[in-house]
Amino acid sequence: MIKTLVTGGAGFIGSHISEKLLEDGHEVGIIDDFSTGEQKPKGANIITGSILDKDTLSKAFQDVEIVFHQAAQVSVPESVKNPEFTKKVNVEGTKNVLDMALRKNVKKVIFASSAAIYPDVKYPVKENEETDPQNPYGESKKEAEDLMHAYSGENGLETVCLRYFNVYGPRQQSGVVSIFLKNALGPKIIKIYGDGKQTRDFIHVSDVVRANMKAAFSKTSGESFNIATGKGTALLDLVSAIEKTSGKTLKLEFNDEREGDIRYSCAIVSKAEEVLGFKAAVGLEDGLRKTFSMI
Numbered sequence: 551m552i553k554t555l556v557t558g559g560a561g562f563i564g565s566h567i568s569e570k571l572l573e574d575g576h577e578v579g580i581i582d583d584f585s586t587g588e589q590k591p592k593g594a595n596i597i598t599g600s601i602l603d604k605d606t607l608s609k610a611f612q613d614v615e616i617v618f619h620q621a622a623q624v625s626v627p628e629s630v631k632n633p634e635f636t637k638k639v640n641v642e643g644t645k646n647v648l649d650m651a652l653r654k655n656v657k658k659v660i661f662a663s664s665a666a667i668y669p670d671v672k673y674p675v676k677e678n679e680e681t682d683p684q685n686p687y688g689e690s691k692k693e694a695e696d697l698m699h700a701y702s703g704e705n706g707l708e709t710v711c712l713r714y715f716n717v718y719g720p721r722q723q724s725g726v727v728s729i730f731l732k733n734a735l736g737p738k739i740i741k742i743y744g745d746g747k748q749t750r751d752f753i754h755v756s757d758v759v760r761a762n763m764k765a766a767f768s769k770t771s772g773e774s775f776n777i778a779t780g781k782g783t784a785l786l787d788l789v790s791a792i793e794k795t796s797g798k799t800l801k802l803e804f805n806d807e808r809e810g811d812i813r814y815s816c817a818i819v820s821k822a823e824e825v826l827g828f829k830a831a832v833g834l835e836d837g838l839r840k841t842f843s844m845i
């Protein structure tokens with residue numbers, strides 16, 4: 551049993567990571583400002599506050615061995631509207647986490663990076679693809695990754711960046727799958743921005759949790775990994791999959807593309823498989839069924 555800290559542990563992915571750690575018998579602290587998250591995993595020691603507040607961070611880091619850094623300003627449209635705030639939370643916040651990790655002799659920090667650091671290209675991307683974020687959110691994740699790599703090895707600190715693609719699953723508040731699924735259950739019309747042929751690599755949150763565990767309990771440090779399935783799905787195919795699994799017909803409305811949205815997103819996933827022994831196990835239809843059953 552070890553003492554862990556999940557920043558952003560009240561959020562969608564952070565709460566699933568926290569629950570898994572608790573289930574496995576670890577001690578879990580959470581630091582979250584509850585700006586978008588609202589979960590309070592049972593058994594976790596919850597500290598309400600921001601990763602921008604060093605005093606609160608200092609309390610949260612007491613005796614911690616592994617940090618799962620999930621807290622962030624996560625909205626792409628919000629990052630376009632307010633890039634400075636996004637940079638503050640996502641870059642300065644990550645620096646605070648890393649500085650505190652060094653100060654408190656933390657062993658390892660795992661960072662929730664994003665597919666948003668890649669260029670908008672039609673082919674599946676590998677970790678060594680030159681980064682080219684298409685919006686301020688992606689830029690902030692890239693800067694935070696650079697910090698993670700710069701701190702790797704400092705005072706024995708291990709760092710790993712997990713580049714999540716489109717994560718979905720129970721308890722998600724935003725994100726295309728969650729919005730489509732919730733609307734599938736009601737009479738609402740689903741808004742599609744663009745022609746619906748844009749692709750995303752959808753990964754179920756249980757797989758993302760598993761990837762975090764593999765990264766945390768491996769010897770790997772100073773590396774970034776794509777965390778995805780390796781399959782690109784067009785939004786219109788996502789709609790078909792939701793119709794198939796729900797038995798409902800979705801009503802669609804096509805709107806202009808949104809600023810900052812990318813067209814293509816799909817990963818090559820061999821590095822995580824070879825180095826971490828991680829491979830996504832939940833297929834899209836299966837994952838949608840699991841998510842549906844919990845809404």
Ligand SMILES: NC(=O)c1ccc[n+]([C@@H]2O[C@H](COP(=O)([O-])OP(=O)(O)OC[C@H]3O[C@@H](n4cnc5c(N)ncnc54)[C@H](O)[C@@H]3O)[C@@H](O)[C@H]2O)c1
Pocket residue numbers: 557558559560561562563564581582583584585586587588599600601602619620621622623624639643662663664665713714715716717718723725
């Ligand atoms: N969901 C996805 O598809 C996806 C894809 C790529 C990367 N990510 C990354 O994964 C992480 C988790 O995302 P999520 O989907 O669970 O989003 P989320 O909004 O559910 O979780 C983020 C959590 O961080 C908290 N938070 C925000 N600012 C904070 C601050 N200053 N101090 C403390 N807590 C703060 C929020 O209250 C929330 O609980 C984020 O870093 C996000 O950028 C998510």
